[in-house]
Amino acid sequence: MPTAPASFLDPAMLARISDLALLARTVVDGFMHGHHRSMRKGSSTDFAQHRAYQPGDDLRRIDWRLLGRTDRFYMKEFEADTNASVLFALDSSASMDYGSKGVTKYDYGRFLIASLAWLSQQQGDRVGLATFKGDIVDVVPPSVRHLQLLLHTLGRSKATGAGSLATPVQRLAHMTRKAGITVLVTDCYESPEELGRCADALRMRGQDLIIFHVVDAAERDFPFTAAATFEDSESKTRIAVRPDDLRKRYLEQARAHHAAVAKRLVASGADFVRVDTDQPLDRALHAYLDRRLARSRVR
Amino acid sequence: MGFLVPAFLAGFVAVVVPIVLHLRHRDKDTPHRFPSLMFVERLPIRTAQRRRITDWPLLLLRALAITLLVLAFARPLWSRPGVIRSSQGDRTVIVLLDRSMSMGHTGVWPRAVEEARRAIAGLGTTDRVALVLFDDEAEIAQALTTDKNLALAALANAKTGTAGTRFAAGLRAARQIATDARTGSAPIDVVLVTDMQRSGLSGLAGLEIPSTMRVRTVGLSPTTPRANASVAVTEARPIANAGRERLAVTAHVTSRSMGPGRPMTAMLRLNGRPSGTRVLTVNATGDTKIAFEPVAIPVGLVRGEVTIDADSLAADDTARFTLTSNDEVRVLLVAPDDAERDETLYIERALAVGRAPSVRLQRVRPSAIDADELRDVALVLLWDSPLPNGRALDALRAWTTRGGGLVQLAGRRLGRRSSSATLLPASVSSVADRSDDRGGSLGDVRIDHPLLAPFRETPAALVAPRFLRHARLDPANGGEVVARFDDGSAAIVERTEGTGRVIELGMPLDARAGDFPLQPAYVPFVRRLVLYATGRAATPLARGTGESWLLPAAAREPVVSTPDGSIVRPTRDSRATSVPLRTAGIYALHDGQTRGTPVAELAVNTPAAESDLATITDADLLAGIRRGDASTMTSEAPPAPAEIERRQGLWRIVIGVLVVLLLLEMLMASRGWRAVANPVTSVPSSGEGS
Numbered sequence: 001m002p003t004a005p006a007s008f009l010d011p012a013m014l015a016r017i018s019d020l021a022l023l024a025r026t027v028v029d030g031f032m033h034g035h036h037r038s039m040r041k042g043s044s045t046d047f048a049q050h051r052a053y054q055p056g057d058d059l060r061r062i063d064w065r066l067l068g069r070t071d072r073f074y075m076k077e078f079e080a081d082t083n084a085s086v087l088f089a090l091d092s093s094a095s096m097d098y099g100s101k102g103v104t105k106y107d108y109g110r111f112l113i114a115s116l117a118w119l120s121q122q123q124g125d126r127v128g129l130a131t132f133k134g135d136i137v138d139v140v141p142p143s144v145r146h147l148q149l150l151l152h153t154l155g156r157s158k159a160t161g162a163g164s165l166a167t168p169v170q171r172l173a174h175m176t177r178k179a180g181i182t183v184l185v186t187d188c189y190e191s192p193e194e195l196g197r198c199a200d201a202l203r204m205r206g207q208d209l210i211i212f213h214v215v216d217a218a219e220r221d222f223p224f225t226a227a228a229t230f231e232d233s234e235s236k237t238r239i240a241v242r243p244d245d246l247r248k249r250y251l252e253q254a255r256a257h258h259a260a261v262a263k264r265l266v267a268s269g270a271d272f273v274r275v276d277t278d279q280p281l282d283r284a285l286h287a288y289l290d291r292r293l294a295r296s297r298v299r
Numbered sequence: 300m301g302f303l304v305p306a307f308l309a310g311f312v313a314v315v316v317p318i319v320l321h322l323r324h325r326d327k328d329t330p331h332r333f334p335s336l337m338f339v340e341r342l343p344i345r346t347a348q349r350r351r352i353t354d355w356p357l358l359l360l361r362a363l364a365i366t367l368l369v370l371a372f373a374r375p376l377w378s379r380p381g382v383i384r385s386s387q388g389d390r391t392v393i394v395l396l397d398r399s400m401s402m403g404h405t406g407v408w409p410r411a412v413e414e415a416r417r418a419i420a421g422l423g424t425t426d427r428v429a430l431v432l433f434d435d436e437a438e439i440a441q442a443l444t445t446d447k448n449l450a451l452a453a454l455a456n457a458k459t460g461t462a463g464t465r466f467a468a469g470l471r472a473a474r475q476i477a478t479d480a481r482t483g484s485a486p487i488d489v490v491l492v493t494d495m496q497r498s499g500l501s502g503l504a505g506l507e508i509p510s511t512m513r514v515r516t517v518g519l520s521p522t523t524p525r526a527n528a529s530v531a532v533t534e535a536r537p538i539a540n541a542g543r544e545r546l547a548v549t550a551h552v553t554s555r556s557m558g559p560g561r562p563m564t565a566m567l568r569l570n571g572r573p574s575g576t577r578v579l580t581v582n583a584t585g586d587t588k589i590a591f592e593p594v595a596i597p598v599g600l601v602r603g604e605v606t607i608d609a610d611s612l613a614a615d616d617t618a619r620f621t622l623t624s625n626d627e628v629r630v631l632l633v634a635p636d637d638a639e640r641d642e643t644l645y646i647e648r649a650l651a652v653g654r655a656p657s658v659r660l661q662r663v664r665p666s667a668i669d670a671d672e673l674r675d676v677a678l679v680l681l682w683d684s685p686l687p688n689g690r691a692l693d694a695l696r697a698w699t700t701r702g703g704g705l706v707q708l709a710g711r712r713l714g715r716r717s718s719s720a721t722l723l724p725a726s727v728s729s730v731a732d733r734s735d736d737r738g739g740s741l742g743d744v745r746i747d748h749p750l751l752a753p754f755r756e757t758p759a760a761l762v763a764p765r766f767l768r769h770a771r772l773d774p775a776n777g778g779e780v781v782a783r784f785d786d787g788s789a790a791i792v793e794r795t796e797g798t799g800r801v802i803e804l805g806m807p808l809d810a811r812a813g814d815f816p817l818q819p820a821y822v823p824f825v826r827r828l829v830l831y832a833t834g835r836a837a838t839p840l841a842r843g844t845g846e847s848w849l850l851p852a853a854a855r856e857p858v859v860s861t862p863d864g865s866i867v868r869p870t871r872d873s874r875a876t877s878v879p880l881r882t883a884g885i886y887a888l889h890d891g892q893t894r895g896t897p898v899a900e901l902a903v904n905t906p907a908a909e910s911d912l913a914t915i916t917d918a919d920l921l922a923g924i925r926r927g928d929a930s931t932m933t934s935e936a937p938p939a940p941a942e943i944e945r946r947q948g949l950w951r952i953v954i955g956v957l958v959v960l961l962l963l964e965m966l967m968a969s970r971g972w973r974a975v976a977n978p979v980t981s982v983p984s985s986g987e988g989s
Contacts (some may be wrong), residue, residue: 095334105334189335219334230339231330238330239339246342253338 050074065215085142085180087125087207088113089172090154093133093163094233095189100218101278108160108277109185109214114151115281116288118185121147126180129153136171142180162234165190169198178269179206188213192260199268209270210288217278222250261280303374303947310369317361358962367957375949390426391480393473394418394450397493398435398457399464400844400883400909404494404527405611406509407519408459411492414517418490419450429476430454433469434462435845435906443480461614462844463906464499466491466920467506474508476879485511492517497915498908502921514924516917524556528581529615529910530565530589530607535622535840536654537596544625545593549609550618552589554581555911567591569603596624601901602885615909615910619885619902620840621817627657628833629675633665634682635712642809643682645816649825656838657831670694676703677833683710688720697720700797704832708804709770710812724778724794725803728771731788738765738813742785750781750791750831753823755858760820766813768806778803800832841902847877854890854898860887862903866893 050063053073057182060165066074090113096106103111117127121122121144128142129150138157140150165186176182180204188195195211202209218224224243243250265272273287302308312797333339358893374454396415402408419428430450469491477487487509493499495518508514534549548567560580567740575591589605630650634643643725647785650658663672665684668691673679679695684707686692699705699722707713707723709945714730733739744751746758754761772789774780783793784805808825809818829835842848850857850869857876859867862884869876880886880903887897 098332098334187334189337216334224331229330230333230336232336233332233334235336237336237340239336241339246339249342250338253341257338 009207025101040162042173049077056163059181064215084120085176085178086120087127087128087130087142087172087176087182088117088150089130089132089169089182089184089186091133091155091163091165091184091186092131092137092157092159093189094160095163095187096214097159097225098216098218099277100216100223103277104159105187105214105216105276105277108275109212110154110157112185112212112214112275112281112284112289113155114184115285117147119285119288120126130172131157132165132168132172133159136168139175164194166194170201172229173201173205176202176205176207180208181208181210182207183212184214185214187215187219187260188258192257192264195261196264196268199265199270203269209268211265211270211272212284212287213272213274214275215258215274217276219254219257220276222247242256301376302374304972307372307374309367311370313368313369314362315460317358317365343663352929357964357967359626360960360967364957364960364964367953367960371950371953371957374947375953376947390422391428391477391485392418392422392426392488392490393429393431393443393476394454394456395431395433395469395473395489395491395493396471397431397464397491397499398459399432399496399499400459400461400614400905401464401494401612401912402519402527403459403612403614404912407494411517412454412457413495414492414519415454415490418492418517419447419454422447423676427480427677430457431469431472431476433465433472434460435465435468437472439472439476439645439815443476446599451745455787457719459614460881461905462881463909464493464496465501466499467502470506470774470924472501474512477509477512482526485516487512489514490517491515491920492519494519494912495655495914495916495920496909496911497913497919498911500907500915500919503920505925506923509927510926514921516920518914518917525552525612525614525627525912526556526610527910527912528552528554528557528610529612529907530605530618531904531907532603532605532618532840534654535603535620536657537624537627538593540593544596546596546601546622546624547593548575548591548603548605548620550589550591551931552579552581552587552607553585553907553910554587555584557581559581559583563608565589565591565605565607567594567603567605569594569601570597571602574603587966590852592693597614598624601898602810602900602902604902612910612912613907614883618841618904619883621838621885621900621902622654622840623838626654627659628677628829628835629659629661630678630680630829631676632662632680632682633668633671633684634662634663635684638682645810645821646680646682646808646825649754649822650829652822653826654840656830658826658836662860666691668695673698673703677835678704678829679707681705681707682827683708683712685713692722696796696931699799699801702798704799704829704834705796705801706804706828706832707802708808708927709772709821710807710809711768713834714770714854720902721776722796722801723803724776724801725772725792725805727803728773730768731771731784731786732768734767737768739784740765740770741782741788741790742787743783745781748781750793750827751780753827754820756978760818761824762814764806764813764818764820766806766815768812769807772803772805782806798834800834800911802828804828838899841904842880843906844880844883844903846903846908847879848886848888848901850876850878850888851899854888856891858889858893859886860889860893860897875958 051074053062053075057075060074063074063076066072088160090109092106097104099105099107112298114128115131120127124144126142126144127147128151129138129140130139131153138153140146140153169184172182199211201208222243227240227242229238229240243270262272262274271287273284312876331401393712394415396411402411415430419430422428425445427443427445428441428447428450429439429443430453431436432440440457441450444450463551470489473489480487491514491564493516495516516577530550530552532548533551534547536547537544540546546569550565552565554561559582562578564578565577565579566573574594577589577591579587579589581587588918601622601624602619603621604617606617609767611618631642632647647660650660665687668679676698686707687695695705709727711730713727731739741762741764744758744761746755751761766784769784772792774789776791778792778794779790781793784790787806790805794801806815807813808815811859823825846860850859857869859869859878860880861867867878868877878886883903883905886901887893887896888899890898
């Protein structure tokens, strides 16, 4: 798959764009540069209205029954049909509001969701949004007309307070009535088993689940050297540590956790994509499109 | 040790503040915010050090500073004076010298002074001595001192008085000195120099003295009873003699242990001039009445005295009295035409009792009341009679407004009329027949009312009378109920009209409707009723030393000259002004200045009990005294301001120490390793590397 120019997908560059719509368009246009085959799939079957025949119209859409009654050619028009309902769920807990290199995990998640939503809109999908921490904060129901609302809601949301996945995800599972795609963007500070249960709940509702695990470079590498007191963003717990003494064990713990999470989510049938905030967005976009295409093939 | 404001001790809770702050102490640098410490918390980092106290000196210093601050606010108080230990063998002696009138008996006082001098002179140079002079009150002539000369000088100035004896006063003063002496368990010797007069036992029962106080009496009384004769004036009243008003004076001579059939001369003096002499023979023991020939009454204030031949105790050989000529209250008894003579018999006889002022009763018919008749009348007594009508009522109202007293006694006649008038404080609605319940009685009595002042000590005397029939009064016109019957109806109602007093009585004062005239309370009640309604006060012929003189309100700026020549200017306030009577003689009340004719005079005599020289033994004296724990004995007198300040001055020391501590804390906290932020250290656990 061709790769988009990095300048269009670099998070640091994207962080300068305040308009999420513009950002998403920039990302998607940049990302889609070079793609020649149409991404549009299928058509609608819901009747909308009749109109007079125009030369060049597809003869298959002529309403023959109406022709028999009126002796005139009328074309049947249908509502544009989307192929899927995509719900983006963004973790808005305080732990997401962390960025060691300019872009916070939350900003990165917002860029990612805006881009994916724009991409989905281009394909005629219904897009919706849910932000959550301890519980669901904002919900934009999936619709073909909700992209701007989604982007607006995404733009004003903030990452604060303590959060957990279990309750909001359970509620999201109950809210999804149609089979579709749920895109969960979180930093996965939950036990693997808890994340697995959340994935199971969504999968049980017929949702294809893509989990983007957003990781900051500092979380990944634990680059601290000076002794300091660390404060948990959510619980406000303070622990005095000497990072040099802890780094090795910390990284072991983090890697073990990430592996366990990935293993459990895969076992639940979810796609687990780890995205680092210092990496371009294309990896995430590719992962999404792969899942989207796979779903199209299934249907 | 106590605290002046113990509530501030609750501030001790604040001691936990530095401890909590210490335990919760965090580094001074800004903590490093991290998304989640989930992985770090799993690592075995020893954080217990944070929960330990790491800087004990600083913590203790701060906790101590808070403790001292709380103590300073609570104002520590030395409630018990510190014990002053005298050196080995030092003694503390309190000399109680009786200076009552009986000590003036021939030869007693010099012996008493000599005994006191001997007790003082016999002390060592380091011994402490105090001198207390007492009669019915005590005076600390010399507080505890090691300078015996001071005590001897005070003793040299002592002299006998004319007051009575009260051992309790002297012993209380000695207890006060002993308590203030702070001698702890060291014994205190009390030398009581007295003639051991029996009358001095008053108030001694139950007196508590420290167990360390050893009372030793120096009895001065001879083994044989001492002879004494005293005189008292019992009556001095104006009488009409051959058409002229004269003064009849009666006195009694009380003799004790005198020789049989001893002749004696008694002389009466009025305003300093001899006005009569009687020669009498007094019995060995008993009273002898002296009735002087009536003499002409001097005009105005009269000072009189009766003197008998001087004996061994001269102070009680003169009895003084004062009176005002023409001091009588004229009362109009308005009785209905059908009233029988014996109906008002009891009240007429009762009002005839008493002098200064005496009551001159005039019985008139209701129709006789007019402005002329009311002239020079102090009280109108309506005996079951209604108020007059027309001009007579107007005259009566005007006379009352100017200060006249009006009393209506409601009986069966008024009960039938159901009278009511705006001048009276109550209307009579009916007559209650209480024969079925054996008569009613007074049930709710305002014993604090001036009308009932004679019964404050014996309120039961007022509820003893039974009333078979009494009027039912309905208070009106702002009438104030002074007493009620036991069925709740008003018995005595009062109101004021101008400067006069109007009283309505529902209780019968005759013997037909009740037994009140036969009760002991009848005469004092009736006399008090007249005096109160007329705004007068009874003036005794004389009072005794130790009492007080309730000054009449006639003097706006009262100035009292006493028998010893001193001038007393009592402070007049909202309460009645009184002057203590310490010396026998004539007290004169002036208005503003002592020159001119006094407003009033009062004769003060020695107390009659003091003339009885019967003695008691040491056992009798000490029988009623209780021994208390010296440590729990408290001082009755308030400590001196300097003493109060000394006891409360501890807070200054506490504040001083607190300031020093705070300075030390500042130095400790800002110097050395404490001045920098604590380095963050994580202590590898035992499981590290595993």
